[in-house]
Amino acid sequence: GQSVTAFSSPDAMSDSTCGGTIDSTDIYANKYHMELENIGAKMKGAVEESTAMFRRQRRQLPETSQLWNAMIHPLLNARFAAALWYQGESDAGDPTFYACHFPAMIADWRRKFDLRLPFYFVQLAAHTTDFSLIREAQMAALKLDDVSYAVAIDIGDPTSPWGAIHPRRKQEVGRRLALAVWGGPLYGRDVITSGPLVRGAIVNKETSSIIVTFVPGTEYHLHANGTAACDENECCNTSPFEVRSSTKGNWTRADFTVLGNRRVLLSVPEGIIPSEVRYDWEGYPQCAIYNGVGGPDDHHGIAATPFHIAVVH
Numbered sequence: 609g610q611s612v613t614a615f616s617s618p619d620a621m622s623d624s625t626c627g628g629t630i631d632s633t634d635i636y637a638n639k640y641h642m643e644l645e646n647i648g649a650k651m652k653g654a655v656e657e658s659t660a661m662f663r664r665q666r667r668q669l670p671e672t673s674q675l676w677n678a679m680i681h682p683l684l685n686a687r688f689a690a691a692l693w694y695q696g697e698s699d700a701g702d703p704t705f706y707a708c709h710f711p712a713m714i715a716d717w718r719r720k721f722d723l724r725l726p727f728y729f730v731q732l733a734a735h736t737t738d739f740s741l742i743r744e745a746q747m748a749a750l751k752l753d754d755v756s757y758a759v760a761i762d763i764g765d766p767t768s769p770w771g772a773i774h775p776r777r778k779q780e781v782g783r784r785l786a787l788a789v790w791g792g793p794l795y796g797r798d799v800i801t802s803g804p805l806v807r808g809a810i811v812n813k814e815t816s817s818i819i820v821t822f823v824p825g826t827e828y829h830l831h832a833n834g835t836a837a838c839d840e841n842e843c844c845n846t847s848p849f850e851v852r853s854s855t856k857g858n859w860t861r862a863d864f865t866v867l868g869n870r871r872v873l874l875s876v877p878e879g880i881i882p883s884e885v886r887y888d889w890e891g892y893p894q895c896a897i898y899n900g901v902g903g904p905d906d907h908h909g910i911a912a913t914p915f916h917i918a919v920v921h
Contacts, residue, residue, distance in 0.1 A: 609698040612709050614670040620716035626708035627715030629751040684720055692785060693729040696742050697773060703745035711749045726754040728788050733775045734764025734837060738891040743914055754793050758784035759803055761888050762835040762896040762904045762911040784910055802826055803910035804899050809885045809919045818874040818919060830869045833903030835896050844895035849874050854883035886916035
């Protein structure tokens with residue numbers, strides 16, 4: 609794979625406003641970027657090593673703006689209805705950089721093509737490398753108008769003959785992208801375009817539990833199902849939810865129960881005062897929360913997007 613820099617023009621690379629998503633004078637004080645930077649520092653070494661391995665296994669990668677100059681700029685007089693994007697693995701070593709330059713590239717393409725250009729990306733699939741931070745960085749593009757995505761956390765493929773970086777369930781990825789397009793600005797149809805989207809997490813001190821709620825309309829028929837890569841002895845026997853201790857800062861698995869096909873109840877482990885909840889925040893999750901019917905191979909629902917949020921006491 610190539611870095612986002614190869615697809616970006618010199619103008620996009622010099623955009624200190626990250627495509628207009630932040631104030632350029634406050635880029636490092638921006639809360640979103642600071643959070644990514646602080647979390648990323650703890651994992652950067654392992655991810656950089658994995659990214660370096662990808663690069664060693666492949667031919668010389670294009671330099672900054674090289675693919676823009678050779679393959680995109682020549683098409684500026686063409687007209688496109690939208691753009692579909694599946695990339696990010698090569699930028700896993702620097703999620704803070706990606707969270708700025710991905711939306712900067714999108715905004716620059718729109719200016720250069722002089723088009724509205726709705727943009728749809730695939731949030732990276734599960735992989736041996738923990739891509740949690742780069743998935744989070746991809747979501748910075750949602751600060752722009754007319755940007756949506758397809759989740760793929762549940763369809764990782766560790767036994768793919770083309771390597772785990774190329775999961776085979778591309779038809780399901782296409783179905784989810786099609787739903788995003790169908791319900792987006794081009795067609796505006798009344799369809800569910802995503803899996804359950806987290807709304808909040810509320811602590812009940814009396815029962816030592818947390819209620820996780822989801823955005824209305826995305827949580828219909830809420831249920832759990834094993835991911836495509838789950839071990840048959842694990843799957844949803846391993847909770848996809850973890851809670852963070854406000855005193856020790858460590859993360860601990862929390863047992864879960866789906867309530868009324870709308871909410872999730874988490875049992876807080878004894879002795880923990882929770883400060884945050886996260887879901888499928890790992891390399892290969894064993895379990896996912898879906899709407900609709902079935903799991904990764906049923907093609908009637910979509911997995912929830914990985915998240916981490918603060919709890920409300």
